[in-house]
Amino acid sequence: MSTDIQMEKKKIHPYQFYLWAGLGSIVMMFAGLTSAYIVKKSQASWLEFELPNVFVVSTVVILISSFTIQMAVKKQKEQQENQYRGFLAVTAILGLVFIILQIQGFKTLEGNSIALTGARSNSAASFLFVITGLHLLHVLGGVIALVWISVRVFSSKNNINNDLPVKLISNYWHFVDILWVYLFVFLHWVG
């Protein structure tokens, strides 16, 4: 029986499979959008403009947050409750900072009279807005999940033993991080 349980533990949890397949579908969504971007760029009336500098800062922030979520995974494994909670909270805060910085970026563009939507808008700017906006919503989803897991860890001692939530959220978090790096590089070099 004990060997049985050990074997079962090695097996990947169904939720993990669920998440991975889900990440695949998010990849396809952004693949669709960035392909559309390439197609559209080759056509008439395409506005060239620089990405707002604040996007560089937000890139650094989300890269750091990937590090902190990994630390949370580590601390959970080591059963260091306080540090585990701390790193979860820090990651959630960094996620919020990222979201605020992105919105700041949109405002900078609007300030430079590059309309993101509306009658004066050019699809180059609209694409930037839609693509980064959708990514931002995915980060927001991650933040909500982080807050939820943090609350559960803070509220009950037993939850430190369950490694599934933090595994899932760290996978997702690294994913939205890498996704942003891809989008940033894509928008910078292709756009």
Added chain:
Amino acid sequence: MSHEAVLHAHESHGHDDHGHHEHHDTFLTKYVFSQDHKMIAKQFLITGMVWAVLGGLMSVLFRLQLGYPDASFPWLEAILGKWAKGGQITPEAYYALVTTHGTVLVFFVLTAGLSGTFANFLIPLQIGARDMASPFMNMLSYWFFLAASIVMMSSLFVETGPFSGGWVAYPPLSALRDASPGSKSGMDLWIISMALFVVSSLLGGLNYIATILNMRTKGMSMTRLPLTIWALFFTAVLGVLSFPVLLSGFILLIFDRNFGTSFYLSDIFVNGVGALSNEGGSAILYQHLFWFLGHPEVYIILLPAMGMVSEIMSVNSRKPIFGYMAMLGSLFAIAVLAFLVWAHHMFVTGLNPFLGSVFVLLTLLIAVPSAIKVFNWLTTLWRGNIRFTPGMLFAIGFVSLFISGGLTGIWLGNAALDIHLHDTYFVIAHFHIVMGVASMFGMFAGVYHWFPKMYGRYLNNSLGYMHFWVTLAGAYMIFWPMHYEGLAGMPRRYFDFSIWESFKQFAELNRFISTVAMIVFAAQLLFIINFFYSIFKGRKVTDPNPWKSNTLEWTTPINPGHGNWPGEIPEVHRWPYDYGKDGVDFIPQDVPVGDHESSH
């Protein structure tokens, strides 16, 4: 039973006995907020059937217009009100009917109704799992589908009418609020409904993939999976990878409609509005995004039917499926090619002819795996000890329709021929036979075959035979003549052909098609009656394995509870197609391999 309990029961492989229920289900938890995959399957099936009847009724109404363009039916005004003033359907109502018919049949009936039903029902039962990877997400998947249904249904009742720009929702008809009456709030509801539907498909599809990869019982290796499961697996993969692209297309469309962006709209001149202030948008961009889903969608509809047909044919021929690995390989090939052929829907949009020729080649390549599948179905039948149950007849009917409709696909896949044939009744005939009716036959086959497992009772056979023959003959009588009309250039989506001299010759043929359509619709009511009557009054199943089948679903009790097996989940020792092996009629998958048994 909570999903944790289910998972726990799965992980410990039946060391504990979770089949016994500690608590009693209320009506709400059992029938409405159920997390049991079997109940969710039935919810999908019955919702799908409601849509099938409504969608079918819509086709009867617009066929009435096409068959009798000059006649007036006062009763139509009584039902449709202002949409049939003077007893004749208005052009706006006609386009709305065509659009809604296409949307609900493709998405609500043949995607949700087909995969939703059979993936939910068969995956846990045939792989030996107590439930899905996430029963909760599974329940949500149905509820999103129901929400999508309700929103779509409500769009039928808005003042300006439902969306009427065709099920593909091309801009500018879909992007411009003033383009047609249906482009106003009808389109708003259409797109909300479709967004909900995409969420539903994704939640379902992710579950199917996770369950198949991760929750199989002991001994159930991937190559011991019934072909049904393989087909449902590829279907889920196609959906999970292509629906998000459709969603991104829709998001851009929503921005164009509501926030004044220029993804699809350019500075076109609109009568009554003047030139739009948009700049440089491209309607073709939408077509690329739409058909990147749109073509895989064809296989999302077809593959589950193919899988079920393979299983039903093998069981009822009392023979192993011919070429299991070839069937698997061809499913894989179809799934891959499905992503590489979308532009064959766009040959006449001004596509670069070189690009067109690449898509021609890739499209025609699909004939290879399709032919392998047909060959294997026929060789499975060959010298079999065939039982002509209604399910089996529908499975054979599927193969017939798949061949007939597939052959015209070779015509349409050629860019040169497509210049003449695109947007004619030839296309209507092709996709209705190969995708619409064929998959519907797969669905009927599945319902007739697995009804005893679903409800513990049999469907009435005599009604089943009548249903089959009328539907098969009727389907050919409806769609075969459309090939001739299409070759003569008769365009699709037209309200009235009687004003063209060149199409007057088809007036009688159109009337014939419309009459048959009504008869076939009536025959479907026979099925509906049979279905609901048999749930309550059908002959009771007494043998847990009524078709003498090898797959695991028949090792459960006649009316399995949540958790499927009261005791341990059976272990699997062999592939599912040991029929007539060593002179034994059938050897179920959970029977250990004997010492002197030959390997298959």
